[in-house]
Amino acid sequence: TSFGFKEVGEDEKSKLVGNVFSSVASNYDLMNDMMSVGLHRLWKDRLVSKLNPFPGMKHLDVAGGTGDVAFRVLESIKNVGRRAMQDGLTEIEEDTQIYICDINPHMLNVGKKRAVELGLGEERCLHWVEGDAEALSFEDRSMDGYTIAFGIRNVTHIEKVLAEAYRVLKRGGRFLCLELSHVDIPIFKQIYDYYSFSIIPAIGELVAGDRESYQYLVESIRRFPNQETFARMIADAGFQKVEYENLVGGVVAIHSGLKL
Ligand code: SAM
Numbered sequence: 001t002s003f004g005f006k007e008v009g010e011d012e013k014s015k016l017v018g019n020v021f022s023s024v025a026s027n028y029d030l031m032n033d034m035m036s037v038g039l040h041r042l043w044k045d046r047l048v049s050k051l052n053p054f055p056g057m058k059h060l061d062v063a064g065g066t067g068d069v070a071f072r073v074l075e076s077i078k079n080v081g082r083r084a085m086q087d088g089l090t091e092i093e094e095d096t097q098i099y100i101c102d103i104n105p106h107m108l109n110v111g112k113k114r115a116v117e118l119g120l121g122e123e124r125c126l127h128w129v130e131g132d133a134e135a136l137s138f139e140d141r142s143m144d145g146y147t148i149a150f151g152i153r154n155v156t157h158i159e160k161v162l163a164e165a166y167r168v169l170k171r172g173g174r175f176l177c178l179e180l181s182h183v184d185i186p187i188f189k190q191i192y193d194y195y196s197f198s199i200i201p202a203i204g205e206l207v208a209g210d211r212e213s214y215q216y217l218v219e220s221i222r223r224f225p226n227q228e229t230f231a232r233m234i235a236d237a238g239f240q241k242v243e244y245e246n247l248v249g250g251v252v253a254i255h256s257g258l259k260l
Contacts, residue, residue, distance in 0.1 A: 027208055030207060031203070031204070031207060031208060034203055043149075043247055043252050043254075044068055044069055044072055044149060046245075048069065048072040048076055050176055050245075050256060051073065051145050051147065051174060052174075053073045053076045053080065053145065054144075055077050055080055055081045055084070055094070056094070057077065057096055057144040058099075058143050058145075059097070059099065059144060059145040060101060060136075060143045060145070060146050060147070060168060061099070061146075061149075062102075062136075062151060062161075063103075063148050063149070063150070064100040064101065064102055064111070064149070064151070065104055065106075065110060066107060066110055066114065067111030067115055067126075069147050070100045071118060073145075074096075074098055074120070074123065074125065096125045097127065098125055098127065099127045099129055099138070099143075100127065100128050101129045101130075101131045102128075102130065102131075103130070103131065103132050105130050108128045108129075108130060112128055133151065133155055133160075133161045134155060134156065134160040134164060135160070136164045136167070138168045139168070140167050141167075141168070142168055142170070143168045143169050143170060144169075144170060144172075144173050145174050145176070146165045146173065146175045146176070147177070147178070148161070148165070148178070149178040150178065150179060150180065153179055153180065153221065153224045158230075158233060159233065159236075159237070162175075162233060162234060162237035163237055165237070166237050166238045166259055169259040170259070171260060172259070173258070174256060174258055175234065175239055175255075175257045176256050177230075177234075177254065178252060178253075178254050179252065179253060179255070180221045180224070180251065180252055181224070181227055181230075181250050181251070182221075182250050183249050183251055184249075184250055185250070188249050192249075197218060200214050201214045201215045201218065204217075227250065227253050230244075230255060231243070231244055231255060234255055234257045237257075238259065240257065240259070241258045243255070244256070
């Protein structure tokens with residue numbers, strides 16, 4: 001009656017493991033949609049529109065396992081390419097490369113699987129790379145753009161991540177970070193606090209059967225530096241023209257900087 005792995009053949013085992021991954025993926029999507037009421041999609045759109053992707057660019061999306069940001073960058077580049085063709089420009093550089101780096105191979109598998117579902121399984125410009133944001137395997141000055149969405153809050157050393165972002169970007173390259181941030185508007189702050197301390201852990205328990213992880217999530221948002229402090233950290237890493245945009249009153253913020 002026991003269901004130990006010992007009794008399961010290799011084929012069945014990989015099927016079981018596959019099921020675990022897809023349940024992680026669907027859970028992850030569902031939770032993102034529920035907790036942000038679908039808004040995370042618009043926030044990611046906004047992030048990519050600030051990037052101004054262009055055909056031929058080398059882009060690095062860090063903590064990007066699910067592919068959510070990378071797929072948008074690719075889509076945006078294809079649109080720019082199409083418009084350029086319509087304008088009669090035929091010499092479009094084709095050498096676009098988008099690297100998706102994540103420390104967790106399971107998350108990368110989720111992204112790869114999703115790429116297949118989106119018909120992007122054969123895309124030669126998408127590269128899935130297992131790696132740590134604090135010690136990237138990419139060369140100095142090799143990227144035109146760097147994005148990190150909902151990834152920097154949970155790393156051990158934010159400064160190291162920023163230093164690595166700076167190192168791999170070319171001169172003129174843009175750094176963009178989308179992250180849950182701090183709400184500072186009276187009344188809205190009280191509503192948001194209630195939502196995050198009471199509702200989010202409850203949703204976590206209900207949907208994922210995991211109250212603690214979601215409680216941790218809320219606490220990690222609290223601990224993350226506020227918009228101004230984080231902007232200073234980005235500038236301290238060497239970036240210029242550092243600015244940020246609050247979305248939904250600071251529930252999330254997009255920070256940007258240029259390596260000049
Ligand atoms: N960017 C995706 C999105 O917005 O949907 C995924 C965000 S998910 C909340 C955070 C991701 O960061 C996870 O996939 C996790 O594996 C990854 N991660 C955590 N620490 C990391 C590190 N030090 N280096 C690279 N990725 C990391």
